[in-house]
Ligand code: SF4
């Protein structure tokens with residue numbers, strides 16, 4: 001039994017951890033990204049080639065069409081906008097009546113051929129979630145590469161101009177803050193006040209909500225840490241276990257489809273290659289009745305999601 005399961009067994013009523021319905025499906029459209037952030041748990045970069053094929057997209061659409069309980073679809077990557085079928089995917093999901101959220105790094109809007117994206121998303125009232133790991137250029141460029149801060153700010157300006165983050169309730173943009181290193185993210189409410197104030201003062205920018213997210217020491221970040229540092233981090237997470245976070249763990253109501261069509265409990269388990277514990281482990285043989293009560297494939301790093309206030313709360317989805 002892993003250390004996370006032990007904790008669930010002793011301190012909660014949730015052992016073994018099971019899904020409790022599926023209302024959200026996360027589609028990873030590909031690992032290619034215009035950026036190469038130091039904390040990236042999916043190891044995305046401009047060199048990555050894997051992308052979700054049209055066949056896998058169509059299989060996912062079929063699943064969504066026949067399962068109305070799954071009402072929210074999150075498009076992620078890499079940079080989801082780099083998938084050649086991105087636009088069609090968004091339009092098809094909207095026709096199915098799904099609530100669509102796009103995880104966008106915003107710097108992508110400066111890439112050739114992708115300047116259409118902000119206007120396209122605004123036209124369809126698509127919610128955007130983006131990451132901004134600091135308010136200063138120094139902090140952001142250190143984590144996401146030189147020149148990225150200016151592109152993100154420019155992307156935010158375009159979105160604000162289109163109505164995102166302002167009084168128009170249909171156009172929402174949330175910002176995710178994550179620490180530079182493997183550390184538990186700070187209190188979101190407090191940090192939101194600082195972000196709102198500073199971004200207004202510095203760039204006349206606004207957004208809806210700030211979400212804090214801790215970094216998982218896997219992928220690119222994991223490779224930068226020694227085994228003993230990761231062990232110490234897990235001990236720290238274990239010490240800060242908060243049983244109240246278990247009810248709202250993202251994996252309990254969500255499922256992830258990887259670019260190759262395999263199914264995972266969350267983006268972290270996807271990056272670790274730990275598939276769902278079910279014989280229905282690909283989108284081609286999806287079974288709602290089986291997967292909506294599946295046992296979650298937990299591991300010691302799940303402690304990241306249950307430390308202090310929890311880090312994968314679902315409040316950002318609506
Ligand atoms: S963290 Fe996001 S923006 Fe950065 S490299 Fe990974 S996928 Fe791209």
Ligand code: SF4
Pocket residue numbers: 249250251252265266267268269296297298299301302303305312
């Ligand atoms: S890492 Fe994934 S599977 Fe583990 S608790 Fe967090 S959301 Fe659930």
